[in-house]
Amino acid sequence: MPHLPKINHLRAFEAIILHGSIRAAAKALNQTQPGITRTLQELEATLGATLMVRGTRGIVLTDAGRVFEARMKLVLYELERSVDEIQQINQSQHGTVSFGCSHLKTLRIIPSVMQRINTAYPKALVSLYEGQLSELLPSLRVGRLDFFIGIISEEISLGEFVEEPLMTCPFGVVARKGHPLANCTSLVELRNAKWYLPVADAGYYSHLEALLFPAGKGPETVVFKGDSFAVGERLVMEADYLVIAPLAMLDIDFMSKLFCTIPVKEKFPHGKYSLIYRQDASLTPLAKHLINEIRFECSKQVIQKID
Known part of the structure; x- marks a missing residue:
């Protein structure tokens, strides 16, 4: 040896x-x-x-x-x-876990999940990193992140990972209520709009510009890219930016009061959300518990859609 x-x-x-x-x-x-x-x-x-x-x-x-x-x-x-897993076995209330998530999806599932995690693990440290899979994959690959929840694309190879489908969500153009373009019915009418789009080298969001501008960008088009929900919210509310987002975000009370869907005739691909973690990873008890809570919340949303 x-x-x-x-x-x-x-x-x-x-x-x-x-x-x-x-x-x-x-x-x-x-x-x-x-x-x-x-x-x-x-x-x-x-x-x-x-x-x-x-x-x-x-x-x-x-x-x-x-x-x-x-x-x-x-x-x-x-x-x-x-070491953390052994400590969690010895001290069941402690533990650390880090995971990545497409930021808009966390708005619906994370609050309820964290309430139950805080009850079961009152001294646990949970870290969440916003971003798309293409940006967070290196951290997932080397173990910096325990798992990822977000939109999966066939163009990103996941051979070394376990992929568990969670749900599928429709997407659309979202603006603040009262936006000057709120009643537009075609992407052509939005050709000169300002857009806030996620950073993505591959996957769902990497092809959005081709869908948004089939005839090319207008002379006044602005595209700003980032992965901060807080920045995106301010841009939409205060600077009249538009975003492409899961329509489920408008099911949240405070979001439905602030934002609306622009009824364009063009349809966007549905986002397929999955849970991703390394095949050779040994998930800690806290990570497993957190994943189970996320599965539960996602299944509730699927049932609510059916109902």
Whole structure:
């Protein structure tokens, strides 16, 4: 069996990458610079490869370093998760979990879910990251996120993940009530509108511009991209931006009072929401509990639609 790196080797390597230099890494880890240098040398000797070199702007990873970085992060995340899982077994009220979610969908399911999680795990730390799958996939892949809930697209390969369909939602053009374009019936009439669209390299939202502007953008068209719901809400309410969103958002009381659907004749593809997590991931008890609560909330919404 080959010699394996030690945890302190991985921590030092991670710190150097994170902080950009050996000096900054030593300060962050409360160690001496020669000590960090020696640890890096031990790691490189163990692996038989140079992992990083000094460049004009700081530390630069070699090809071997880039390959090792991804694996190193996964190892550290899995170790941290294992420690957390043991702590959750010993102290059932504690735990940590991080997950990603398409921001608009969280508006309906997260409040009820978190009420029950807070009751079952009053001392738990739950972190939610807004964004589309194409943006959050790297974090999911290396274990920074335990799971993701959002729109799934066939163009994004998910061979290494478990995918569990949750629900399907219709999408449409949403504006503030009283918007000057609120009564338009065609996308052609919205050609010069201002749009706030999610950042996405692939998947559902990556093709929206082609759907929105079949004849090209108008001379006054503005497209602003971001993944912050708070920013999007302000842009819609105060600057007359339009968004493409799941129509279910208008089922929420406070949202229905502020926003409306623009009745364009063109139809948008339905969003297929799924739960995604790594096949080889060992989910902690808290993560499993949270996923079960999310499944329950999604199933309630599906039943309500049928009714």
